Amino acid sequence: MSEKVVRFGILGCANIARKISRAITLAPNSTLYAIGSRSIEKALAFASENGFPPSAKVYGSYEAVLDDPDVDAVYVPLPTSLHLRWIVLAAEKKKHVLLEKPAALNVAELDAILEACDSNGVQFMDATMWMHHxxxxxxxxxxxxxxxxxxxxxxxxxxxxxxxxxxxxxxxxxxxxxxxxxxxxxxxxxxxxxxxxxxxxxxxxxxxxxxxxxxxxxxxxxxxxxxxxxxxxxxxxxxxxxxxxxxxxxxxxxxxxxxxxxxxxxxxxxxAELPQEAVMVGEFAGLVGSIEGDDGSEPEKKWPLLTRKTQxxxxxxxxxxxxxxxxxxxxx
Amino acid sequence: MSEKVVRFGILGCANIARKISRAITLAPNSTLYAIGSRSIEKALAFASENGFPPSAKVYGSYEAVLDDPDVDAVYVPLPTSLHLRWIVLAAEKKKHVLLEKPAALNVAELDAILEACDSNGVQFMDATMWMHHxxxxxxxxxxxxxxxxxxxxxxxxxxxxxxxxxxxxxxxxxxxxxxxxxxxxxxxxxxxxxxxxxxxxxxxxxxxxxxxxxxxxxxxxxxxxxxxxxxxxxxxxxxxxxxxxxxxxxxxxxxxxxxxxxxxxxxxxxxAELPQEAVMVGEFAGLVGSIEGDDGSEPEKKWPLLTRKTQxxxxxxxxxxxxxxxxxxxxx
Incomplete structure (x- = not known):
């Protein structure tokens, strides 16, 4: 059985998302599937500049990405103050979460984020790339x-x-x-x-x-x-x-x-065969594949735990x- | 006129004195002239192991080194608690002073040391070698x-x-x-x-x-x-x-x-043409030469000032x- 290819949706067009888009392209088990921005023009430009395939979905809102049933996981480079709202919603929509740092404004917010991921059975990982090198x-x-x-x-x-x-x-x-x-x-x-x-x-x-x-x-x-x-x-x-x-x-x-x-x-x-961000995406996609696949693994608890200790x-x-x-x- | 060759006396046989003895030999304007220890046997062994010339004076006390009128300068690697007593005495005997670190137990002791050097017109320098590299x-x-x-x-x-x-x-x-x-x-x-x-x-x-x-x-x-x-x-x-x-x-x-x-x-x-400790000895001996020579320079104030700031x-x-x-x- 070939490894599942995880379809990523990206919330927002922050600069760091360019690096992670490339990483998603480079990682063998993940693909760029959707991009959402409050500005459809920005989303279109981002998709064309960052190697999204022609079949990729381009949305004029974050909600639309979360409502797309074919999105397996989201990468979220939004400002920290927006993390609580959007990650809780993503988890409720059963999307796995790769989240930019800092994860939350404080540990109380982070605990709400982690609880949402945990109770919805989705994988959480913060995007600390160097750990994966x-x-x-x-x-x-x-x-x-x-x-x-x-x-x-x-x-x-x-x-x-x-x-x-x-x-x-x-x-x-x-x-x-x-x-x-x-x-x-x-x-x-x-x-x-x-x-x-x-x-x-x-x-x-x-x-x-x-x-x-x-x-x-x-x-x-x-x-x-x-x-x-x-x-x-x-x-x-x-x-x-x-x-x-x-x-x-x-x-x-x-x-x-x-x-x-x-x-x-x-x-x-x-x-290093791949840039560290591609290794990170590959590890995340591998976990998502195991959760979504036939063996029905639980999300890996290590990653949210490390994020929480940092916070x-x-x-x-x-x-x-x-x-x-x-x-x-x-x-x- | 050729540069004055400064004749060094060493107080004590501490391990670090081996390094400085070599430096005194390597520096072109200084020479090993006397060694004093409370044990004459230790002093004899030290002199023979560290390249002292046959004409060097070997003494069974620190006082004897300070009383030798041909000693221009002393290098003092004694324990810090003995610095006050021996440096004040050395200064009173008009010996220039190259002193191992830490210079004193506290700044009050150091001030007494520096005052003795200053009032006797002798050069003070602590033996912080890296500064001279x-x-x-x-x-x-x-x-x-x-x-x-x-x-x-x-x-x-x-x-x-x-x-x-x-x-x-x-x-x-x-x-x-x-x-x-x-x-x-x-x-x-x-x-x-x-x-x-x-x-x-x-x-x-x-x-x-x-x-x-x-x-x-x-x-x-x-x-x-x-x-x-x-x-x-x-x-x-x-x-x-x-x-x-x-x-x-x-x-x-x-x-x-x-x-x-x-x-x-x-x-x-x-x-580096010379090890840093030899550069240090050379700089110190150059200052001593200027003070003792015909031009009658004053001791360089920079060195005691830096020592005092550190203390x-x-x-x-x-x-x-x-x-x-x-x-x-x-x-x-």
Whole structure:
């Protein structure tokens, strides 16, 4: 039996949707099937510019995409404030959901989104692409090697963008490094920068775990593009400079040093057959195929769980900033 | 007129003194002249193992080195708690002083040391070797280039060792990056680790400047050797992984990215004719030569000033830890 090809509908014509459209085309088990925008002209232009097949459906509303019975899954790059409304509706229409980050304005909204997906039996995944790159698997192997890396002491991260935007990436990568063990406390650093409307332009935070591990991250719209991750272990270190989007599509490197090797970090290059966003789409479509197929699998719980943990930490950091840099417990 | 050759006396046989002995031999304007230890046997062994010439004086006490009128300058790798006593005495004996880090237990002790050097007209320099590597000059050129780096937003540093030891390096490098503008506040991060005797094994801190710049550093005896420096500017970034001691003696690299270049950091390799510690000894001996020579120069004020700024920040971080992670003003 050949693998099911998942038919994607896209809600909105955000710039990032161009990248994911290409990924849907590249992934072997998914296809571009529908696009909806509040402007039919925009939707038509988007479809013609992004490789939609002539048979694709072009709609002048988001509802129409959700009402199309042949749409298996939606990719949603809408502004975060619209996620609650549209994802709950999509789930009720039994559409599987690939959702852009940040997933929600806070964990209460996210819980409503996840509950809607869960009770309707649809797969949820947030579109954190780097997690799907084969490099990420290789780095996990190194981190898990007690002989080469030892125990993680300090993840340390700087990324483009401010807290609600790509602070999401920073927190996600730190949680990944900590094997998704939640920190017990978040304590924002002082001197975040805001624009006139009160939007965070730069901020930083520290995170604390029960076992003494600490992490810091710094995210800013005001610095040069930065996507650094530094992990310090008792026996080894790991570095990368492009964890969000690799500098090259076909190969991505990380750098590691260990007391058992040369002191200078050595480069580890990992080949990638597909861009990481296409791997992500392929994994999502594979899950959808299993749910929709004859074996009737349940949705994979791992992905919504990781999203929720990221949101919990993000909420705690935001609260720490709002409360004048008090330590805030990360609630489970 | 040929340059004066400065005759060095060394107080004590600490391991680090082997490296500096070699540096004194390599620097063209300095020579190993005397070694003193409380154990004459240790001093004899040290002299024979570290290239002291047959004419060198070997003494069974520190006093004897200071009493030798032919000793121009002393290199002092004694434990920090002994610095006050021996440097004040050395200065009174008109010996120029090259002092291992950390310079003093606190800024009050350091001020007594610096006052003794100043009032006796002798040169003071702490033995922070990396500042003298030609790479450091090249990095400053990049940092000062407003077109390529923009404005510094965040220095971020991880180094081997705990606060009083190589926390000194972290603070020194951050101050270097900030062009020695002192931060206004230090706020230690939580969860420092102590041994049973209360000695800091790992700690971290944030530093805040008036202009919104922030820095973090993490120093630990419990992680793999790490000597990373990451500088984020509004337009460019700079990285190095071996700022304390370059991985190689003959060439040292830093990595830089800028919005005007490729996104991946590019390597900048800087050749070094001499190891950085020999450059340091050469610079120190050159200053001593000018002071002792016919032109009668005054001691160079820059070096004690940089040492004092480092100590001021270190004291504030330590106080922040002692006071339960309160923000502490960095007093001038």
């Amino acid at each position: 084969p490099r990420t698997v290789r780095m996990r192997e190194l981190l898990s090697d007690k002989q080469r890396f030892g125990q993680l002491k300090s993840p340390d991260l700087d990324a483009l963008g401010a807290l609600g935007d790509v602070g999401w990436y920073c927190i996600g990568a730190i949680l990944w490094a900590a094997d998704y063990e939640l920190p017990k406390t978040a304590l924002a650093l002082r001197q975040p920068e805001f624009n006139e409307a009160g939007v965070i332009l730069s901020c930083a935070s520290s995170l604390y775990w029960e076992d003494g591990k600490i992490a810091t991250f710094y995210c800013s719209f005001l610095t040069n593009l930065t996507m650094d991750l530094t992990l310090l272990g008792t026996l080894g270190n790991l570095y990368l400079h492009d964890f969000v989007v690799p500098f090259q599509e076909s190969v991505a490197s990380f750098y590691a040093s260990s007391q058992f090797s040369l002191p200078a970090p050595s480069e580890h290059a990992v080949m 919990l930490v993000l909420d705690a950091v935001q609260r720490s900033i709002e409360r004048g840099f008090e330590p805030i417990d990360v609630v489970r | 030609p790479r450091t000059v090249r990095m400053r050129e990049l940092l000062s280039d407003k077109q390529r780096f923009g404005q510094l937003k965040s220095p971020d540093l991880d180094a081997l060792g705990a606060l009083g030891d190589v926390g000194w390096y972290c603070i020194g490098a951050i101050l270097w990056a900030a062009d020695y503008e002192l931060p206004k506040t230090a706020l230690a991060l939580r969860q420092p680790e102590f041994n049973e005797a209360g000695v800091i094994l790992s700690c971290a801190s944030s530093l805040y400047w008036e202009d919104g710049k922030i820095a973090t550093f993490y120093c630990s005896f419990l992680t793999n050797l790490t000597m990373d420096l990451t500088l984020l500017g509004t337009l460019g970034n700079l990285y190095l992984h071996d700022f304390v001691v370059p991985f190689q003696e003959s060439v040292a690299s830093f990595y830089a990215s800028s919005q005007f270049s490729l996104p991946a950091p590019s390597e900048h390799a800087v050749m 001021l920040v270190l004291d504030a971080v330590q106080r922040s830890i002692e006071r339960g992670f309160e923000p502490i003003d960095v007093v001038r």
